[in-house]
Amino acid sequence: QKEVEQNSGPLSVPEGAIASLNCTYSDRGSQSFFWYRQYSGKSPELIMSIYSNGDKEDGRFTAQLNKASQYVSLLIRDSQPSDSATYLCAVKRGGYQKVTFGTGTKLQVIP
Amino acid sequence: DVKVTQSSRYLVKRTGEKVFLECVQDMDHENMFWYRQDPGLGLRLIYFSYDVKMKEKGDIPEGYSVSREKKERFSLILESASTNQTSMYLCASSITLGSGANVLTFGAGSRLTVL
Numbered sequence: 001q002k003e004v005e006q007n008s009g010p011l012s013v014p015e016g017a018i019a020s021l022n023c024t025y026s027d028r029g030s031q032s033f034f035w036y037r038q039y040s041g042k043s044p045e046l047i048m049s050i051y052s053n054g055d056k057e058d059g060r061f062t063a064q065l066n067k068a069s070q071y072v073s074l075l076i077r078d079s080q081p082s083d084s085a086t087y088l089c090a091v092k093r094g095g096y097q098k099v100t101f102g103t104g105t106k107l108q109v110i111p
Numbered sequence: 112d113v114k115v116t117q118s119s120r121y122l123v124k125r126t127g128e129k130v131f132l133e134c135v136q137d138m139d140h141e142n143m144f145w146y147r148q149d150p151g152l153g154l155r156l157i158y159f160s161y162d163v164k165m166k167e168k169g170d171i172p173e174g175y176s177v178s179r180e181k182k183e184r185f186s187l188i189l190e191s192a193s194t195n196q197t198s199m200y201l202c203a204s205s206i207t208l209g210s211g212a213n214v215l216t217f218g219a220g221s222r223l224t225v226l
Contacts, residue, residue, distance in 0.1 A: 008151070032213050043201060043217035044154070088154065092213055097142045097161050097205070098169065099215060103153035 001026050004091050006102035014110050019076040021105050023089030026070065031094035033065055035074045038086045038104065047087075048074065079109045114138050115218035117202050123224045130189040132221050134202030142205045143185035144215065145169075145177065147198040154201065160185055161207070192225045199223075 005024045013019045021035075032051055036044035048063040050056045050072070056063045062075040072091075076083055089102040118133035136143065144159040146169075156169030158177040166177050174196060178186045185204075189196055199222050203215040 034214065036215075043220055044215070045217070046214050049214060090215075097159060097207070097213075098156060098167070099144070099205075099213065100156065100170075101146075101154040103151065 002102075003027060003100045004089055004102035006087075006089050006105045008103055009106040010108050011105055012108045012110055013079050015079060015081060017079050019079045019083065019107055019109070021074040021076075021087050021089075021107065023072045023074075023102055024070055025072070025089075025091045025100075027091065027093055027100075028067075028070065029093045030067075030070075030091045032092040033063070033072045034090040034092075034099070035061075035063060035072075036088040036090060036101075038088060040085075044088055076107075079107075081109045081111050083107060084109045115202055115204055115216050117200075117218040117221045119221050120219060121222050121224075123226065124192050125226050126193060128189075128192050128225075130192050130223065130225075132187040132189075132200055132202075132223070134185045134187070134218055135183050136185075136202075136204040136216070137183065138204060138206075138216065139182070140204035140216075141182075141207050143179065144203045144205075145175075145185065145187045146201045146203065147171070148201055148220075149198050157187065189223075192223075194225050197223060197225045 038044040050063040086104040145157045146154040160179040202218040
């Protein structure tokens with residue numbers, strides 16, 4: 001079982017729709033959760049971090065965490081063509097600096 | 112405004128050569144990381160360091176070593192390059208405590224081709 005699992009996609013959504021990206025993790029000791037966006041040919045950059053169960057909103061982005069189900073998601077509202085990228089879920093265990101990434105989900109927003 | 116700098120953007124080496132990949136950060140971060148990224152496999156952690164002269168193996172350390180003699184610099188060494196080490200190598204850094212703790216800042220990447 002992979003430590004962090006994501007559907008590789010591509011996930012195609014029309015412009016203006018909600019994109020829903022999902023991630024599951026296997027280590028119950030995980031305490032910090034991150035979503036990074038990576039444009040083609042570029043390095044990953046942080047979109048959201050979440051540490052507690054529930055929802056965290058930042059503009060058009062909402063991260064959701066359910067530790068009991070070991071599940072993290074990212075919702076992108078009003079999707080734009082500029083949101084087309086690969087979205088990487090990352091997980092960190094408490095008290096340990098190692099950050100583990102999923103393989104990423106490629107999102108395509110169709111104009 | 113560059114914060115994590117990787118010395119080489121593209122490298123071509125021959126099998127058996129010793130390869131050095133250098134990474135420098137100017138944010139006074141305690142933690143530094145080396146990942147490699149391959150299609151379909153995502154980012155895989157090779158080594159990380161949480162302090163000067165300290166290092167810990169990641170998920171795929173075989174064939175690699177690292178050096179951290181100064182806080183701002185973290186080097187990845189391929190003792191004898193092999194074709195299966197052809198990849199994109201990404202360096203990152205983070206702080207342990209405070210605002211932005213554990214958020215990785217990445218360099219631009221070094222694409223290594225081993226012939």
